[in-house]
Amino acid sequence: MLLSWGSLAMAQSNINDLFAAGLSDAERFTTAYLAPVSEAAIFNMSNGWYNSGDAKPLGGFEISLIGNITGFKNKDDKKAFTLNTADYENLQFVDGSTSKSVSTALGDIEGVRVFVEAEIAPGVTERAEFELPSGLSSEGINFVPSGYLQASVGLIKGLEVKARFLPKINTDDVSISLLGGGLQYDFTKALPADKLLPVAISAVIGYTSLNGEYDFTDTDVIAGENQRIDTQFNTWNFSAVVSTKMPVINFYGGLGYVTGKSETDVLGTYIVRQGPFQTTYEDPFSITEKVSGVTANIGTKLKLGFFRINVDYNISEFSTLTAGINFGFR
Template sequence: MKTVVSLVLALFGFQVILSQSNINDLLAAGLEDAERYTNDYLAPVSEGAMHSISNGWYNSGESKPLGGFEISIIGNVSSFKNKDDKKAFTLDTADYENLQFVDGSTARPVSTALGDLDGVRVFVEAEIAPGITEREEFELPSGLASEDINVIPSAFLQASVGLFKGTEVKARFFPKINTDDIAAGLYGFGLQHEFTSHLPAERLFPLAISGVIGYTHLDATYDFSTTDIIAGQNQRIDVVMNTWVFQAIASTKLPVINFYGGIGYMTGKSSTDILGTYIVQSGPFQQTYTDPFSVEQDASGVRANIGTKLKLGFFRLNVDYTLAEFNNLAVGINFGFR
């Protein structure tokens, strides 16, 4: 169970992000600087998570007949190991009101929530009274790669049921996990329709061709402790993600081993709310913030995948690989009838 929880935490980047350097320290630089930095820092992990949870909607171009069903355990891993552009962004102090690099740089790469750049120290400084200047230094957070995590995982249960000729409905679910620090869950709904089921001689046609639409919703809350720089109460991050997938798919129609593939489009939106009370108690910009800001990220893009499915009675196993902004490997263990 501990491993499962760790994977869920890694999905949002929370476990590593907050353990290395609390992102709320940035509020010591002022609200606008903190919001700008947080948006750039979290954007890649939000995008990758949306790609990850959007996979696994199908393993065949054939829709199930009336009464046919399949229950699946699906695991996804979306890789960012070779995506250096997702692991860092250039922080230009000219775009910030107060944030400066301790080493005197004006612009340099810093880690995103997926990255591994550490040891980057920044400071804020201002005159708080005539002739009196106050300065506060802190370290920018690193990301998942610094802990040798180079994939964004997701997992869920999925059920598919045939309703009428050529049409099946799907539902996916990941039960809410609650620990001392995090609560996370996922659900979604999908629809598949097989166009080749309307052909006069469908049994003789060698391929099954379908269209799939899938919606996935994920929400999570992470409560984290205060730091020496920021005090407060009920400090937490709330994340909500919603994605849609539109896919055209085709598969062979053999009795035991089949091959399938598809091409389509994914679009999604995530919202990250920084909630609670934050009391900046050190540095030149001491102030209290309540629910200080929210950041939003969008993700979209064309995707294509290819896979294979083994069917042995009521047991089925499928594996597929998706080419997208974040490439994904999906494995499904399935139990079905018809």
């Protein structure tokens, strides 16, 4: 996730130029531009909550290093959106078009130039021209990654509690941290013939919260200070899980529902110094994006004493490959 956020910061370093078109146009464009990457992140971080339907017994535990990769290479509908100038107050295409596809934060469309122009005094026209931002694909990145530590502990019969954690990581432009918690209840543990059943069936609930921030780069059109985007993602995963109960190699699958929300604050001081709408904006706007959808996955887990590894593939609006390295007891 840190990799994608850092590359995204470079790819969209001129998104703040949109303030030259006025606050309304800047907010409309930024909302459409960021929506797909927010959706991808929500589906990505909702994964990895289980690698078996067989809940751990009392005192059993497992510590895992989990990684998720959510690809979007072939999702053209998420890499671009149609910008119709009729929906904007001031934004116009330099080539005279009134509507065309432009890049989202996942895309790779480059070189799209726009302008704003207005009469600031009788007979005096002011104009500002700039290029729209591209996205992750323009940096050669076609996936959204994430990684974190996760711990699971068995409690009373059939109940397992989980927690996930990524300590705050800071670079020059990007900071990110993650927390989460979950529960798994194994229904088959309540059956008299539990030990004899070849499969285990569980319900899993998991909550994840991620906080990220990245800074903008000053451009020729917009000056200012402390320009940044601060985003919080909150997701819930509700799943039904079934797995085999063999000693070494097991297979598991799940059907679930993911719901989440991202809240993005565009913060800092933005001083428009070119064009007809020269003004200063402080912490100009916030964007809320809600996402939900059905998911299904299938995976396998190899257990060799204390050491276990698992891999699964999740199918959803943004499909995700998950891998885990696990160390456990019982």
